Amino acid sequence: MMRYLPLQPEDRATMLARVGVADIDALFADIPEARRLREPLPMPRAMSEPAVERALSALAGRNVAAGSVPFFLGAGAYRHHVPATVDHLIQRSEFLTSYTPYQPEIAQGTLQVLFEFQTQVALLTGMEVANASMYDGSTACGEAMLMAHRVTRRRKAVISGGLHSHYAEVCATLARFAGEEIDLAAPDPLAQEDLVGRIDDQTSCVIVQTPDMFGNLRDLSALAEAAHARGALLIAVFTEVVSLGACRPPGDMGADIVVGEGQSIGNALSFGGPYVGLFATRTKYVRQMPGRLAGQTVDADGRRGFVLTLSTREQHIRREKATSNICTNSGLCALAFSIHLTLLGEAGLRRLAEINHANAVDLAERLEAIPGVELLNKHFFNEFTIRTPRPAAALVEALAGRGIIAGCPVSRLAPDAGLDDLLIVASTETNSDEDRAAFARGLREALS
Numbered sequence: 001m002m003r004y005l006p007l008q009p010e011d012r013a014t015m016l017a018r019v020g021v022a023d024i025d026a027l028f029a030d031i032p033e034a035r036r037l038r039e040p041l042p043m044p045r046a047m048s049e050p051a052v053e054r055a056l057s058a059l060a061g062r063n064v065a066a067g068s069v070p071f072f073l074g075a076g077a078y079r080h081h082v083p084a085t086v087d088h089l090i091q092r093s094e095f096l097t098s099y100t101p102y103q104p105e106i107a108q109g110t111l112q113v114l115f116e117f118q119t120q121v122a123l124l125t126g127m128e129v130a131n132a133s134m135y136d137g138s139t140a141c142g143e144a145m146l147m148a149h150r151v152t153r154r155r156k157a158v159i160s161g162g163l164h165s166h167y168a169e170v171c172a173t174l175a176r177f178a179g180e181e182i183d184l185a186a187p188d189p190l191a192q193e194d195l196v197g198r199i200d201d202q203t204s205c206v207i208v209q210t211p212d213m214f215g216n217l218r219d220l221s222a223l224a225e226a227a228h229a230r231g232a233l234l235i236a237v238f239t240e241v242v243s244l245g246a247c248r249p250p251g252d253m254g255a256d257i258v259v260g261e262g263q264s265i266g267n268a269l270s271f272g273g274p275y276v277g278l279f280a281t282r283t284k285y286v287r288q289m290p291g292r293l294a295g296q297t298v299d300a301d302g303r304r305g306f307v308l309t310l311s312t313r314e315q316h317i318r319r320e321k322a323t324s325n326i327c328t329n330s331g332l333c334a335l336a337f338s339i340h341l342t343l344l345g346e347a348g349l350r351r352l353a354e355i356n357h358a359n360a361v362d363l364a365e366r367l368e369a370i371p372g373v374e375l376l377n378k379h380f381f382n383e384f385t386i387r388t389p390r391p392a393a394a395l396v397e398a399l400a401g402r403g404i405i406a407g408c409p410v411s412r413l414a415p416d417a418g419l420d421d422l423l424i425v426a427s428t429e430t431n432s433d434e435d436r437a438a439f440a441r442g443l444r445e446a447l448s
Contacts, residue, residue: 070435074426075408111306114294126251127280131291134277137261148205161188162212191216209237215383224254245353266340276333290324356382366440392423
């Protein structure tokens, strides 16, 4: 028997017979034929454990760690300083091993953490109620779209061309399998699209991001009024939660649902996850909000206590009746978010946001001074887009060879949009003046 594949052919035959299929290929009938591999991947059939370790270590050695070089990559995941206190606390056994409870009354500490987290998210977004987190920003966005369909009983979503392409893809996938309609605009680097003109009486929601994928800050007030006038909801999205320390919260601009990624606070890049999705809405829509909601109450003796509220068995068992098929939350990541934000406090978050903005402005001015480089944004937070005289992907590779991670080419996020000359650049508090100078110097040399 193999170490990790102990089943013999007879075992497999018994299992296939029990489920009523002739062979393993029948289990993959739902995968289109064109998507299946014609032959096995060009990989060794078997390797020893030391050989696998050597091979994977060699692959890992080809990566450039974010903290080892000047780093300006953003586009939905951002490098920020996470205090050592955060990791120390979340690694305590009572936090590290806990899970969202099915018998919540015996896990008061976990519920209190979630309650405090929800309060923080509601304050940040300017909304009235928040849930106990979701998987990440993209799934939160998709769930917000489905929630808007339930609230309005309509099935069409108008999606901004400034929404992060990964978020838009999640919405499109959910809509395709649910038989719903997507009106998705082309990528919009200049934030000049006419979203109001695309709203009609069949529109359930308008989904718009600020700061958007290209870094543009948007005032959502007029769009919210236009959506409400046609009976639609406004879903506001963010990928950089630190921006809420400096920018007007979406709730104050009339948003009905606010969703986004909370990774920037308390959570490292970690090769793309796990992250933490933030989800907030108006009280009147709370019964259609997906995920879990921790509430505060009193027990029979009048003592303060916490419960899971508005949580039905459908969320766990009868999935076709549930508001969401996401039946857990990113509890440990939410805890890291809450600890970090508590350490910062309101004044600390505002100061952190100010530093981020100042660093980005400084970098934008340095890059814009390079011949052939054009800054596209009028207003931005800590991320912006530049147009370069050469394909941005090639410049990123050239700068990587100089030990600088320059940013994200738009062609990587929207390969068919014809925007190969655009580069999305982020500068956070982790970038020093020397880092920004090195980037500007490297880009100038690469273009010379």
